[in-house]
Amino acid sequence: MLTNLLDFIPELPIADAAKTFTEWMTDAFSFLFDPINKHFGDFMEFVADDLLMSIPPVIFILLVALLAFFVSGKKFGLAIFSIIGLWLIDNQGHWEDLMSTVTLVLIASLLSVIIGVPIGILMSKNKVANAVISPILDFMQTMPAFVYLIPAVAFFGIGMVPGVFASLIFATPPTVRFTNLGIRQVSKELVEAADAFGSTGRQKLFKVELPMAKTTIMAGINQTVMLALSMVVIASMIGAPGLGREVLSALQRAQVGSGFVAGIGIVILAIIIDRITQTINKKHD
Amino acid sequence: MPIIEVNQLTKVFGKNPKQAISMLNKGYAKEAILKETGSTVGVNRASFSVEPGEIFVIMGLSGSGKSTLVRLINRLIEPTAGSILIDGEDLSKMDKKSLLKVRREKLSMVFQKFGLFPHRTVLENAEFGLEIQNVSKEERRKQAIKALELVGLGDYVHQKPGQLSGGMQQRVGLARALANDPKILLMDEAFSALDPLIRKEMQDELLDLQSTMQKTILFITHDLDEALRLGDRIALMKDGAIVQIGTPEEILVNPANEYVEKFVEDVDRSKVLTAQQIMKRAETITLEKHGPRVALERMRESGTSIVFVIDNHRNLVGYVTADDASAARKKENTNLRDIIKTDVPSVEKDTTLNEIFSIIYDSPVPVAVIENGKLMGVIVRGAVIAALAGDREENK
Ligand SMILES: Nc1ncnc2c1ncn2[C@@H]1O[C@H](COP(=O)(O)OP(=O)(O)OP(=O)(O)O)[C@@H](O)[C@H]1O
Ligand SMILES: [Mg+2]
Numbered sequence: 241m242l243t244n245l246l247d248f249i250p251e252l253p254i255a256d257a258a259k260t261f262t263e264w265m266t267d268a269f270s271f272l273f274d275p276i277n278k279h280f281g282d283f284m285e286f287v288a289d290d291l292l293m294s295i296p297p298v299i300f301i302l303l304v305a306l307l308a309f310f311v312s313g314k315k316f317g318l319a320i321f322s323i324i325g326l327w328l329i330d331n332q333g334h335w336e337d338l339m340s341t342v343t344l345v346l347i348a349s350l351l352s353v354i355i356g357v358p359i360g361i362l363m364s365k366n367k368v369a370n371a372v373i374s375p376i377l378d379f380m381q382t383m384p385a386f387v388y389l390i391p392a393v394a395f396f397g398i399g400m401v402p403g404v405f406a407s408l409i410f411a412t413p414p415t416v417r418f419t420n421l422g423i424r425q426v427s428k429e430l431v432e433a434a435d436a437f438g439s440t441g442r443q444k445l446f447k448v449e450l451p452m453a454k455t456t457i458m459a460g461i462n463q464t465v466m467l468a469l470s471m472v473v474i475a476s477m478i479g480a481p482g483l484g485r486e487v488l489s490a491l492q493r494a495q496v497g498s499g500f501v502a503g504i505g506i507v508i509l510a511i512i513i514d515r516i517t518q519t520i521n522k523k524h525d
Numbered sequence: 526m527p528i529i530e531v532n533q534l535t536k537v538f539g540k541n542p543k544q545a546i547s548m549l550n551k552g553y554a555k556e557a558i559l560k561e562t563g564s565t566v567g568v569n570r571a572s573f574s575v576e577p578g579e580i581f582v583i584m585g586l587s588g589s590g591k592s593t594l595v596r597l598i599n600r601l602i603e604p605t606a607g608s609i610l611i612d613g614e615d616l617s618k619m620d621k622k623s624l625l626k627v628r629r630e631k632l633s634m635v636f637q638k639f640g641l642f643p644h645r646t647v648l649e650n651a652e653f654g655l656e657i658q659n660v661s662k663e664e665r666r667k668q669a670i671k672a673l674e675l676v677g678l679g680d681y682v683h684q685k686p687g688q689l690s691g692g693m694q695q696r697v698g699l700a701r702a703l704a705n706d707p708k709i710l711l712m713d714e715a716f717s718a719l720d721p722l723i724r725k726e727m728q729d730e731l732l733d734l735q736s737t738m739q740k741t742i743l744f745i746t747h748d749l750d751e752a753l754r755l756g757d758r759i760a761l762m763k764d765g766a767i768v769q770i771g772t773p774e775e776i777l778v779n780p781a782n783e784y785v786e787k788f789v790e791d792v793d794r795s796k797v798l799t800a801q802q803i804m805k806r807a808e809t810i811t812l813e814k815h816g817p818r819v820a821l822e823r824m825r826e827s828g829t830s831i832v833f834v835i836d837n838h839r840n841l842v843g844y845v846t847a848d849d850a851s852a853a854r855k856k857e858n859t860n861l862r863d864i865i866k867t868d869v870p871s872v873e874k875d876t877t878l879n880e881i882f883s884i885i886y887d888s889p890v891p892v893a894v895i896e897n898g899k900l901m902g903v904i905v906r907g908a909v910i911a912a913l914a915g916d917r918e919e920n921k
Contacts, residue, residue, distance in 0.1 A: 433640035437654040438629035
């Protein structure tokens, strides 16, 4: 009886609608998507294959270790971990994959920050923007990560660019949120002090609000980078190169051993990135 | 011309200021308006003017609208109605650019919790006001260091504010406010976060600075002692309205209503009342004209046992007792000089009651009150005690 009742309503054509919409978007904006895809894709390949791969692994490892050493306040722990970890990845023959993943993460994170911080600032200053963007952010973060692959593929096909695109959608919200929060948290008296001396909005932002919100914003950026990394791995499903793809292909061929090795590589990268972005933050506490 | 002139200045917080204002004009109380409209009256038709060089204190209990009022004056809070004239220019009608200019050049603010930027050094804090005016680095360093030296922090320029004690932090706040050499200082409970000893020190220092700088200072406090120490004039606020404006004496001696009276009751009168306020007219004779005979006559008239002797220019010479005067008269001695006692206990007219007390306690004769050597009046022991007991009528 009940099942009959439910059957009474015919299946709504949501899938078709979504398809039509995406197709329309792809068509209508192909003048935008296509050149982005081409130039941006070329650029990323240049970074991954020509720029990063031209640095000998030893030099690269030492540079990372040096960075780790200085951001952690001249302590050796993270630096040593970086040397051993990165060497291990190289030793297992995954250096090129590592470089691809690093490129994707760096570019995706960078774009997220470039887009996210200004949006966060806008939300902190503007009630309407805050009311409109907040639910969008919630929505972006509640969707399962790989759902973003669908529009990414629709707009950009497969490869690095859709990977970055999906990662952008998935990883930007924390930067936006924390920027918004950080600026709102600046004590009222400090904002008043800035105003009382006759600051313009811009002076107040750059001389008081952003410096005061820095720690909070950095915490958001740390989350963004970690989300970008996880998305970049997932994006291997749509052909993004890198360590993720190794895991995926190992999965598909049930090669436990090589899947494990590539997986370890991702974990090592994740730890290094996380520690470095976090300790940069701590230093300013 | 007053440097600050505030007219019917009103601030209503909330969604329905129009209705609230019309209720205010009909005389409804703050509470009734909140109930009816949901809007809070922050400041209720405040009017006053401040002369250049004056320390004008705004005093009132918590929630009486002091902070709101002071923030209306530099428009950190937008007024709902009324006008604010700074040097004759109406701030409430100014466009953004002119407002910034006034804030940069004429008004500086000192905050209760200091409001220092923790990510900047003491020096960078002090030069903030100049920095946002795009003054050259060299010039603003120079000014900021000068201001820091003025408040005694010349050695701390490279510390972060967090490394300093509360008193020192507020000195930085003061230096920051002074660095761009404004005409007007707005100080919102600037010393309230400091412990009592430091607080007193800062009050003295402010008065010290003020005697050389001659700024116009709008000082907010909820502490009557502080208000009396600092204020040339004091405005008392209640529920957003100003209930009395006057000199410290006027407020103490003539409270406008019960609210002010309550406020005044707790004051330690011995620190506030001065010789001038409790003295009586002195019975005098003049050295050049009078002799023992007149002296005795005066004493008989006034029922006292001594008279003061002054010269033609009212300069205090000494006093004559009844015993000496009658002895001299019996001997037919008409020369006053032979019987004058010159060891008169005396105080300046602005000596405070607690200092007078120790002098009068040891003295067999009433204490003379003088100004530049001229006799102003006399204080008898009874008047001191009455004043300490708070009996105002007796003192007049
Ligand atoms: N932003 C605001 N929104 C709503 N009401 C406010 C706001 N700011 C102040 N008020 C109200 O205005 C009234 C005056 O507050 P104000 O802070 O000026 O008092 P105050 O005399 O400075 O008190 P305190 O001694 O506690 O600092 C209070 O009733 C307060 O609740
Ligand atoms: Mg206040």
